[in-house]
Amino acid sequence: MRIAVHVGALALAAVALTPVSASATAQEPTPSPTVAVPATSDDVYGLSTETIAYGPHRRQQMDVWWTPDGQQRPGVFLIHGGWWSSGDKRYMKEITRGYAELGYTVFNVNYRLSGDAPWPAQRTDALAAIAAARKHAERWSFDPGNYVVVGFSAGGHIAAAVGTYGDGVSGLKGVVGLSPIISPLQAFTDGDSRKTTDRGRRKLRHAAIKLAGGCAPKGKCSRVWASMEVAWHASRHDAPVLTIHSQDEFVPPEQSILLRDQLAKVGVPVTVLTQPGANHATALYREPGVAERVQTWISERIG
Template sequence: MRTAVSLSAIALAFAALTPVSAQAARNPAPEPAVTMPTDPDGIGGLAKETVSYGKHRLQKMDVWWTPDGMERPGVFIIHGGWWSSGDKKSMTRIARSYADLGYTVFNINYRLSTQAAWPAQRTDALAAIATARRNADRWAFDADNYVVAGFSAGGHIAAAVGTFGNGVQGLKGVVGLSPIISPLRAYTDGAAAVEPAKVRLRKSAIRLAGGCHPKGKCSRTWASMEVAWHASRRDAPMLTVHAKDEFVPPAQSELLKESLGKLGVPVKTITMPGKSHSTALYREPGVAERVQAWIYDRIG
């Protein structure tokens, strides 16, 4: 397999990134519809287009690739926003940094909890991956060699993809920046919290579950939202990063590390000082480098 990703490229790209504070299978996505031209703004060597992977207006993704005939590993990026807000546009800078490293990059939008309850968000991520794999030649993408990286609520979706079924074909790793591994833990922590972010996270988890609390008719939905409960031996290795004192605590990832560890699936957790969350945490000194190095070890 020919790729153009190197550790030296990782170092150069990081230097340029300066801080700026089987449901899918039942509903196959349509072939992608191009809505943006390639190579916007004259970006040297890279091409970009926005494609639809479903019929809903939010079922779209930006694709960045290098049209030089070389087959490249893929990086899927999932934005955060309490499951109810946010947009792929906020991840453009990070997506571009991975495209500059030589990866084919898929920066996805998904239905928000205001439009559809769980598991719509996981279904959308899986549908985006399926669309990318079906059209791998179009984007010089190695369909059997990719990672998924999510931020905050997007980290929950990414991790849920990682523990979906008995492994997802071609998925070699999952990265979560401040990932919410356990909405149930967030629900409990937010009940007695005085910190506004923890209270908001509890309310966001309830909204994600369709407005229901964990007991009663919504118990199955809440169970489906718990990433660690779905661990299996063929799941992809995971890397998670938290700040020690942020409102999504490192203890969230310890739950995943324990469940996957028992099955022999590697989980690496990094705890940074401070309170930075999600993309702000990613931009803390050294974090992007460590994430990029881990991805390189997984997919080259």
């Protein structure tokens, strides 16, 4: 018999975040007190699920899937893609379920989109979600000192930005990116209509401009573009990284090679894998063997 476990709503306390170090170029705002959203239920044997608001904005919510057996379990944070301007955690449900069934406590995160707030709001939200999860770890059978962040496309950029925030984020043992945008500056250059007819690259250029608040990477906007560059914030206590790209997709493997080269200088390992074809993000993840490769890498870091 399959059992759906229903969980009551929870009023979470306020989460206060401060910048970890001066390597973050923009001040991260402090999230407001969190509130609970009515629990959802899912017909998954032995798992509990609920949706939690970690901030006051409607996008500042995450779904939590966990095994309520009293054991501390490693955590997986999932960050969806969508050009920073669209997408939703509901599209990550099957991937969330998969990691929960493997025994992890899983946090499927929504964040403010570029139309809601410019960078660094998206990184701020990911950090706030992690802080809320760690603060209430006991409720979700979560080990707050043992987790990874997995991001897809624009979500991969946010995940990698968390990974290079400050001089390491407490408890973070690894970052995985599926088609991650490591360098919005490179995407801006690659998407120049005078240089390419690739619709994906041209759209990504415009998406990066929108993320930066609507301005190109020069003059008064240079600081926010610098903050968006993941590799520029590499430091020796950052988490190891795995990235996977399709060889011919519009977010090329060269994006991740930039991060690999910078993190190598401070002794942090980065593995960059490529697949044939042009599949992107979740489509790439669903190719034969890719999810298994990611899961193996994660298990080697958090068990």
